[in-house]
Amino acid sequence: MAHQEAIKQLQSLIEDVEDESMKETFKNMHQGNPTETLVRFLKARDWNVSKAHKMLIDCLDWRITNDIDNILARPIIPAELYRAVRDSQLIGLSGYSKEGLPVIAVGVGLSTYDKASANYYLQSHIQMNEYRDRVVLPAASKKYDRHISTCLKILDMTGLKLSALNQIKLMTAISTVDDLNYPEKTETYYIVNAPYIFSACWKVVKPLLQERTKKKIQVLQGNGRDELLKVRKEFILLLELAEIMDYDSLPHFCRKEGSGSSRNGTIENCFSLDHTFHQMAYNHMKQQAVLMESVSPIRHGSVHVDVPEPDPEDAKIAKTIESEFQKLGKNGLIKTLSGLKFDG
Structure with missing residues (x-):
């Protein structure tokens, strides 16, 4: 009852907004499901x-200021540059869960973010978010005949190294955009192929997370294949085994031991621009660009998007991760030096 009252109050506040631009961008956000957006x-x-x-008002302001409603009409061109972005910012759609939720794969460890400027990577990330919300989720809702507004994410930590610290500023910016403007879009995060460096950081970061966030994160053994195909789900009166997804929906790095996040441009690799998902997404953006050009000329080049100030708690977590990486780096150096033998 308290939650229903909160929804009514927020709905009333949003209905009182008189700015037409805000009303329009809110429609583009909720895609016909305003209550679900308020709940998020x-x-x-x-x-x-x-x-x-x-x-929510800050989010609407951000969308208007940065013209997010039209970002899908700004494809990264030429295609060779977009391929370079896709090869160094590893993300893709590998399939759907048993409940119809899109399965988003993210190659955290092998993403290098070194083939283009930070603006392009942030632009690409927001485009993936908007394509998910405006195209993928509505299509899944239609296919499974129920409203679907969230996804599952499988984060592959293969190849995670201390050098990732060089990209901490960009990754923090991307995380801040997600936290403040696309909240509660992920049902569960599954972390696979976790090396020691992740385990060490996780022990320090986990206590800082909100309980709601901690419940969403599951660190799986190895590549997570067996647990993703058949995991335990707890119900009120019984414990039963239930499949999360079919084998065909597993990302390539979960399919066999030691496979890792392959960066080869094969059709099986859901990160590749050659994958059906990315081809459809990129074609959609090019079509939107053509439609936009018919209305008014658009600028080419990267899109500059303002990154909001992070929530203080999120900033603290980012600082903790950075500090932990630095400690691990120093400890690794000490271990290396202590292992050296010198001729007397």
Whole structure:
């Protein structure tokens, strides 16, 4: 009852907004499901109506200021540059869960972010978010005959190294955009192929996370194949085994031991621009660009997007990760030096 009252209060506040641009961008956000969007922002602020209202208004301002509604009409061109982005910012759609949720694969460890400027990587990430919300999720809802508004993410930590610290600023910017403007879009995060460096950081970061966030994160053994295909789900009166997804929906790095996040441009690799998902997404953006050109000329080149100030708690977590990486680097150097033998 308290949650229903919070939804009504936030709905009333949003209905009182007079700015037509805000109304329009809110429509583009909720895709015909305004209540679900209100609930997402309320969850992100622990059902505090005033905080959720501020968060949502800030999000609408951000969308208007950065013309997010038209970002899908700004494909990264030429195609060779977009391929370079896809080869160094590893993300893809590998399939759907048993419940119809899109399975998003992310190659955290092998993403290098070194083939283009930071603006292109941030632009690409936001385009993936918008394509997911405007195309993938509505299509999944239609296919499975029920409203689907969230996805599953499988994060592959293969290849994670201390050099990832060089990209901490960009990754923090991407995370901040997601946290403040696309809250509660992921049902569960599955972490696979986790090396020691991740395990060490996870022990330090986990206690800092909100309980709601911790419940969403599952660190699986090895490549996670067996647990993703058949895991335990707890119900009120019984414990039963249930499949999360079929084998065909597993990302390539989960299919066999030691496969890792292959960066070869094969059709089986869901990160590759040659994969059906990326081909459809890129063609969609090019078509949107043609439609936009018919209305008014558009600039080519990267899109500059303002990154909001991170939430203080999120900033603290990012600082902790950076500090832990630096400690691991120093410890690794000490271990290396202590292992050296010198001729007397």
